Every structure is written in structure tokens, then in C-alpha cells.
Amino acid sequence: MLVEEFEEIASAAPETVTLEFLNGRIEGKRVLDGDHDEIIRWLLKRCLQQRPDLFLYPAGRGLKVETYRQGRARPDGVLAPDGHFAGVGEWSEPDGVLMVVEVTSHDGDTDRRDRQDKPAAYAAAGIPVYLLVDRDTDTVVVQTNPHPERGCYLDIHRAPFGEEVTLADPVGITLDTETLKNYVG
Template sequence: MTVMAERTTSHMLVEEFEEIASAAPETVTLEFLNGRIEEKRVPDGDHDEIVRWLLRRCMQQRPDLFLYPAGRGLKVEEYRKGRARPDGVLAPDGHFAGEGEWSDPEGVLMVVEVTSHDGDTDRRDRQDKPAAYAAAGIPVYLLVDRDAGTVVVHTNPDAERGCYLDTHRAPFGEEVVLPDPVGITLDTDILKSWVG
């Protein structure tokens, strides 16, 4: 880990990151954003329940799509030089057949992140990831922010500027519409149970 920590302070090539990530043990999830290696925290049970709940809602309302749970690697950021493993990736069923560890985000309709209770959440989930996903042109970024008790829907990505032009925040308990191309409505009241 010392070599990795030293290397993150200089410019790392994406190929170097992929080599490090492929050698990491299964208990460690690594991402590469803004030229830095990030270790993604192992999710707790409430985090998993939120992803499970969302997976079920997606399957009920859009059986033509599948919410691929954590582990699906995406090439993100400008020129696809970042690597992220969202908590969920919504795409047409079978979309990633034949793909390797890191897939181009073309055809991905939505990415999902659920905040973890750690010091990197603000920078990672609320700043770096929306910029990376927008730069990759992913139409919808859904953030379930357990710390704030809100669901944040980012839409209308501006790939050149690396930001979403529209953001809607709703407190847990409100109905949230995930607009086209997703087309799913969420009753978020149950999320109040999983903020711990």
C-alpha cells in the first residue's frame, strides 16, 4: 500500500491503476477518479438493503432493464480516463454481455450511489462522482444520501463541463420521479428505515 499511496500523488496512468485493481484482494474495491486511487468502503447492511430495494423497484417498473449491483466497473470522466464502481448501474438487460472488467458507459441509463458513513463521502459521492458521470454522458445519477436523508436526482449531463445541469433533491418520504430515459417512480418512505 505504501507504493500505491506514493503513486497517487503523481500522475498515474489508467493502465497502471487497472493493473493494481486487478491484483487487489476481493475484499478491497478500488476506483480511480481525478487521477487518484480511491478505496471504496465495504457496505453495511442498510446500504445493501437500499440497493436491494432499488433493484426490486427497477425490475417491477422496467423489466426490460436491469440494475447491475456493485462491482460493474465503468470507464468515466473526460476521455474515459477514470474508473468507477457504482453501487448500481441501470442498463438494458444483457447490456454487459461479453464485456471485461471496465465497460464503456455508452448505453448506461443511470448510475446509483448510496452514501457510506466515512470521511470521503462528501468529496467522492457529492463532488467527484457527479462530475465523472456527467463527463461520461450518463443521463441520470441517483444519489441516496443517508447522511442528509435525501434522494438527489442529477439529470441533463453536460459532458464538456463535467456537471449535471439539473438537480432535484427530495427528503426521504417523498415520491421521486426518475425521468426518461429511466422512467421510474420511487416512493422513498422506506428509506427512513435505513439511515443508520
Template sequence: MTVMAERTSHMLVAEFEQIASAAPETVTLEFIGGRIEEKRVPDGDHGEIVKWVQKRCMQHRPDLWLYGDERGLKVEEYRMGRARPDGALARDGYFAGQGEWADPDGVLMTVEITSYDGDTERRDRVEKPAAYAAAGIPVHLLVDRDSCELVVHTNPAPDRGCYLDVHRAPFGEQVVLPDPVGITLDTEILKNYVR
């Protein structure tokens, strides 16, 4: 993957979209930081965490929906990035008519869940939060299965490509997802979904 990433660092977004649209269903591609990236197929625990966050959102904010990783977002304005978060919280129906790569303006929160692979540090903890901040997404939630904690990123600074506020909470604590999300999560169950 590194060789491909180095060769495609000057790829145009239209070229990436053409490659991504032709990829088989077993491969999910993203374009972050000027590089093409392959997103791993999630394991069963990963899917349970997405379902858990989705269920909490439905219970507390029935006006919103947590869309799964089939939703692509246009991120990183200056690099014209493309990402598929594990979850994108938006009003119900927000993605209608937007095609494969949607504008992130109506997304209130992105969710990423770490995978057990060598790219997690760079992709999930560095590049994706920076991309979501650059897109101005108000809240980014990282469920970090390696460190057994939730990391809540808020107060995006799009011009700087970072979130100004980061709160870490170990699994088992109550975690507040601030406005515009406005949900409190009891994270005890997440202890069941780590290796």
C-alpha cells in the same frame, strides 16, 4: 489513503487497472479525478437500499437491470477514470463481453449510496456525479443517508463535467426518475435504512 492518492496522481489508467486486478476481494479500487480511491465495504443498510432500488426497477422496467457494484465503468474521458457505482441501470445483458471496465454509453442511470465515512462529501457528492456527467450518463441517483434525501441529477453536460439539473427530495416523498429511466419511487421505506 491520502499519501497514496498524492503519489499516484499521474498514474496511467493501464497501471491502475493492473493494481485493481491484483487487489484482494476485500478491497475495491476506483480511479477518479486522477487519484486511486478505495471504496468501502458496504454495510447491511446500504445493501438493502441497493436491493430496494433494484426491485423498483424490475417492477417498472423489466427490460432493464440494475447491476450491482461489481460492474466497473470507464468515466471521465480526459482523465480515463474508472468507477464502480453502487448500481448501474442498463438493458439486460448490456455488460456481456465488456470485461471488468465497461463503456458507459448504454448505462441509463448510476446509483450511489453514501457511506458513513470522511470521504463521502468529496467522493459521493462531488467527484462521482462529475465523473458520471462527463461520461454522459443521463441520470445519476444519489441516496444520501446523511441528509436523508434522494438527489436526482439529470441533463449531463459532458464537456463541463456536471449535471445541469439537480432535484433534492427528503425521504418519504415520491421521486420521479425521468426518461430514459421513467420510474417513480416512493421513498418512505428509506427512513428505515439510516442511523
């Protein structure tokens, strides 16, 4: 399928359906649960407190990803300078995006989607930081130092919920992840 065909299908989908296009496949994202929303709210608050010049755009911001921007993803959160997406359409170039965030859902394709396909796509797009809040393993995974040609992040740090995690520059935020223990199960 061509990316233009996907964009046409995605634009016609009802608001209750979230579609992505990775590795040439259409993917549907599961409806978010309350704990998922609370994790994003918690992270949004931390970002605003420590970096008021940035904003964590919640789920829905479409990004052009993968090699040659042939993929389309809707991360659970996109950290960029405040006002970065003004005047931009549904699908944005990843230039200027500092971090993307995904929170695992309790479904069968989480492993492939959030732990394999999406980090590869985000690294290929050159996004500096990929933050995965993994509710299946009670860990926060921070991937940095993207290698776009290889489609991978060269540095990966895993921390169990409860540890302090530093998101290095260009993000420059420290997270006390103790609260995340309240949003698993």
C-alpha cells in the same frame, strides 16, 4: 498515474478491496453495511417491477468515466438494458448506461467522492441520470441533463426521504422513498 497502471493494481487487489480511479487518484471504497445492501435491494426491486426490460447491476460493475474515459468507477448500481454487459470485460464503456446509483457511506470522504467527484465523472461520461441516496441528509438527489464538456449535471432535484421521486426518461421509474427512512442511522 496512468489508467493502465491503475487497472493492473486493481486487477491484483483481493476481492475484499474495491478500488476506483478518479481525478488521477486511487480511491478505496468502504465495505458495504447491511442498510446499504437493503437500499440497493429495494431499488433493484422497484426497477424490475417498473422496467423489466432493464436491470440494476449491483456494485462491482466497472465503468470508464471522466473526460476521455481516463477514470474508473464502480458505482453501487448501474441501470442498463438487460444483458447489456454480456461479453464485456472488467471496465465497460458508459454508452447505453441509463443511470448510476451511489449510496453514501458513513466515512470521511463521502462528501468529496459521492457529492463532487463521482457526479462530475458520470456527467463527463454522458450518463443520463445520477441517483444519490444520501443517508447523511436523509435525501434522494437526482441529477439529470449531463453536460459532458463541463463535467456536471444541469438539473438537480433533492427530495427528503418519504417523498415520491420520478426518474425521468430514459429511466422512467417512480420511487416512493418512504422505505428509505428504515435504513438510516
